[in-house]
Amino acid sequence: MLELxxxxxxxxxxxxxxxxxxxxxxxxxCLLGPSGIGKTTLLNAIAGLDKxxxxxxxxxxxxxxVGYLFQEHRLLPWRTLSxxxxxxxxxxxxxxNHLASVGLKGYGHYLPDQLSLGxxxxxALARCLAVKPDLLLLDEPFASLDPVMAGELKTLxxxxxxxxxxxxxxxxxxxxxxxxxxxxxxxYLDGKPARLQWDDVVGEAGLIDGxxxxxxxxxxxxx
Amino acid sequence: MTNPGSLAAKGRPPFWCYWVVLPAxxxxxxxxxxxxxxxxxxxxxxxxxxxxxxxxxxxxxxHLGATFGRVAVAFVLAMxxxxxxxxxxxxxxxxxxxxxxxxxxxxxxxxxxxxILMYVWFGxxxxxxxxxxxxxxxxxxxxxxxxxARSLDYRLEEMAxxxxxxRWQRFREVWVPQLFxxxxxxxxxxxxxxxxxxxVVELLGRSSGVGFQLHLAFQVFDVATILAYSLAFIAVVQxxxxxxxxxxxxxxxxxxxxxxxxA
Numbered sequence: 001m002l003e004l005x006x007x008x009x010x011x012x013x014x015x016x017x018x019x020x021x022x023x024x025x026x027x028x029x030c031l032l033g034p035s036g037i038g039k040t041t042l043l044n045a046i047a048g049l050d051k052x053x054x055x056x057x058x059x060x061x062x063x064x065x066v067g068y069l070f071q072e073h074r075l076l077p078w079r080t081l082s083x084x085x086x087x088x089x090x091x092x093x094x095x096x097n098h099l100a101s102v103g104l105k106g107y108g109h110y111l112p113d114q115l116s117l118g119x120x121x122x123x124a125l126a127r128c129l130a131v132k133p134d135l136l137l138l139d140e141p142f143a144s145l146d147p148v149m150a151g152e153l154k155t156l157x158x159x160x161x162x163x164x165x166x167x168x169x170x171x172x173x174x175x176x177x178x179x180x181x182x183x184x185x186x187x188y189l190d191g192k193p194a195r196l197q198w199d200d201v202v203g204e205a206g207l208i209d210g211x212x213x214x215x216x217x218x219x220x221x222x223x
Numbered sequence: 224m225t226n227p228g229s230l231a232a233k234g235r236p237p238f239w240c241y242w243v244v245l246p247a248x249x250x251x252x253x254x255x256x257x258x259x260x261x262x263x264x265x266x267x268x269x270x271x272x273x274x275x276x277x278x279x280x281x282x283x284x285x286h287l288g289a290t291f292g293r294v295a296v297a298f299v300l301a302m303x304x305x306x307x308x309x310x311x312x313x314x315x316x317x318x319x320x321x322x323x324x325x326x327x328x329x330x331x332x333x334x335x336x337x338x339i340l341m342y343v344w345f346g347x348x349x350x351x352x353x354x355x356x357x358x359x360x361x362x363x364x365x366x367x368x369x370x371x372a373r374s375l376d377y378r379l380e381e382m383a384x385x386x387x388x389x390r391w392q393r394f395r396e397v398w399v400p401q402l403f404x405x406x407x408x409x410x411x412x413x414x415x416x417x418x419x420x421x422x423v424v425e426l427l428g429r430s431s432g433v434g435f436q437l438h439l440a441f442q443v444f445d446v447a448t449i450l451a452y453s454l455a456f457i458a459v460v461q462x463x464x465x466x467x468x469x470x471x472x473x474x475x476x477x478x479x480x481x482x483x484x485x486a
Binding site: 049088 | 382388
């Protein structure tokens with residue numbers, strides 16, 4: 001459903017190298033890699049936020065509805081949660097339902113700054129759902145959450161994916177543990193300029209352990 | 224500004240001082256006027272008397288109306304034009320390069336020069352009067368709004384792109400709330416500047432308005448009329464501040480939560 005043919009991306013010096021990959025319905029991809037390697041850059045490229053990357057480099061995106069969970073909540077601080085979801089295309093009733101589905105039932109009239117970090121991130125996730133996404137982009141969804149909140153959010157996202165089998169997800173993380181719970185496919189971005197070093201489908205049980213073992217050895221070698 | 228702990232609030236003196244300082248000022252004025260006994264310094268009562276007479280004859284309302292009509296038209300034009308130019312300059316380096324040298328020129332051009340040139344070129348007509356005010360004010364608005372446009376949060380821009388906001392939604396929901404403090408600053412500065420320039424414009428080339436009345440009074444050294452019109456003017460400007468500007472500001476900053484724990 002989505003094909004990447006990115007020729008590269010420069011910020012003065014090359015950040016992304018050539019990236020070729022396809023994303024199919026139901027793919028749950030965890031995008032791993034050292035910090036600062038360009039994972040968010042790649043996610044922005046896929047979302048169409050990077051104007052230096054030509055539209056033809058991401059084939060099929062214009063037919064997809066994309067929900068993007070940014071690192072910050074990026075809700076409009078002067079609008080209530082309900083209004084924020086409605087701006088993404090939900091009806092008032094749908095907005096209530098989406099908020100309820102992320103555990104924020106009855107919070108529709110709250111302003112984003114009245115929420116805790118974890119709640120604001122869940123509200124932003126509800127906005128992703130408001131566009132009825134074919135593709136969910138998550139940029140470090142568990143960063144700076146305490147372990148309990150991170151665990152809850154992981155279960156929540158896994159539940160959303162299970163309920164929508166045709167929805168695809170690309171989740172940036174640098175924690176292999178997230179991948180164990182969420183992923184059925186792993187991308188590993190590394191190098192200068194960064195390329196997808198592996199693109200492995202996690203099929204059978206045990207394979208993901210093998211991949212994560214490889215990842216840990218890489219991280220050890222790195223440090 | 225509504226937050227009592229903020230710096231702006233600390234800069235504002237307590238409310239009661241207005242009820243002490245201003246009456247004291249009037250008393251001292253009355254005392255000096257009584258001692259001097261000159262038509263060049265009327266007593267507060269004489270000024271009040273003039274004010275009531277002018278008001279009853281309808282003269283006051285006619286001229287105040289004329290002046291505020293000009294202020295309103297010039298204000299709307301200057302704000303719209305200045306906002307468009309300011310946003311353009313803040314968002315595009317080319318636009319900025321094109322307009323910035325002109326701004327430097329216009330910001331340093333005395334208001335009086337613009338007024339004289341407009342009257343010389345276009346005659347003593349209403350359009351020339353309003354144009355002169357607008358040309359004086361647009362650069363200030365543009366400079367203020369440019370600062371706001373430069374500080375627009377790119378992260379919300381990206382969000383608006385991903386969630387496919389329409390042009391109108393992006394303007395209304397993303398830009399205006401962020402530009403609002405700058406627009407408010409431009410409005411306050413704008414009104415203060417515009418009403419002063421309008422008076423000069425009227426004094427030099429119109430036959431209605433407070434400026435025109437002041438001109439007439441000046442020719443016959445009628446200080447009571449000058450002070451009466453000034454008082455009426457101050458009252459109306461304060462009325463605008465209290466009934467329009469302050470409520471607007473309160474309404475638009477309601478979303479700011481002083482107790483917000485996690486931004």
